[in-house]
Amino acid sequence: xxxxxxxxxxxxxxxxxxxxxxxxxxxxxxxxxxxxxxxxxxxxxxxxxxxxxxxxxxxxxxxxxxxxxxxxxxxxxxxxxxxxxxxxxxxxxxxxxxxxxxxxxxxxxxxxxxxxxxxxxxxxxxxxxxxxxxxxxxxxxxxxxxxxxxxxxxxxxxxxxxxxxxxxxxxxxxxxxxxxxxxxxxxxxxxxxxxxxxxxxxx
Numbered sequence: 001x002x003x004x005x006x007x008x009x010x011x012x013x014x015x016x017x018x019x020x021x022x023x024x025x026x027x028x029x030x031x032x033x034x035x036x037x038x039x040x041x042x043x044x045x046x047x048x049x050x051x052x053x054x055x056x057x058x059x060x061x062x063x064x065x066x067x068x069x070x071x072x073x074x075x076x077x078x079x080x081x082x083x084x085x086x087x088x089x090x091x092x093x094x095x096x097x098x099x100x101x102x103x104x105x106x107x108x109x110x111x112x113x114x115x116x117x118x119x120x121x122x123x124x125x126x127x128x129x130x131x132x133x134x135x136x137x138x139x140x141x142x143x144x145x146x147x148x149x150x151x152x153x154x155x156x157x158x159x160x161x162x163x164x165x166x167x168x169x170x171x172x173x174x175x176x177x178x179x180x181x182x183x184x185x186x187x188x189x190x191x192x193x194x195x196x197x198x199x200x201x202x203x
Contacts (some may be wrong), residue, residue: 003091006105010078012109017117019073020094021102029117037068038123041075041104043114044132049096056155057101059176062125063153068122071101075126079109111136115149124150135175145170 005019006026017029023125032039041175042057074097078084084094097103108114111126118124128136133154139143145152152173169175 003094004087006094007078007087007090010105010107015117017106018105019071019102019104019106020097022099023098024098028077032071033120035069037121038070038124038125039118039121040070040072040127041110041114042073042127044128045073045080046074046076046093046096046103048115056127056129059155060153063176070116071102075104075106075114077106077109079107081126082109111148111150120148120182127153127155130154132158137170137173142168142170146172148172 003020006020010016010018017025017032019032021027040060042053042060044053046053056070057074076093078090088193094105095104106114106117108117114126115124133152136152138149150172152170154173154175
């Protein structure tokens, strides 16, 4: 299945998702649900894959987790401002992950939609920046965020940026400083650590 086919499949079946792995394998959401207990996602538009975003992913895979089957991946929606981004733009964005990182492709924009899509996992853990965290909190309010069945770990956008969350922070928000972990370190940890294995069918 090429990238164009992946885009069309997710577009025509909004309640589905597809994982693209570094080695080019394509895995459906139903297979992921059987293979993993917990899903940890760095969600974003990823118009370009920046060094800061790579460092966030590196920090994700270095964090201690419960002794369950955990999947770590980027997550990208095929929509932006409710409109499909188009197959050409989708292919351009996803090519940035090829050979290095897994990306879960969805048709969801809000975290409420993402939680619904991923409801069969025991834990949904999203990694987001302070800007996104503030927007979600402003849109839903503290009680609305706390009603989401998910955990949120919030990273500053850069090493000199102080985390800022307006108002009282929801209990399912946690702040974590972003250490200076480089692109290579993050890639190596992702490829070598069996806890972050992205292919559920290879054992």
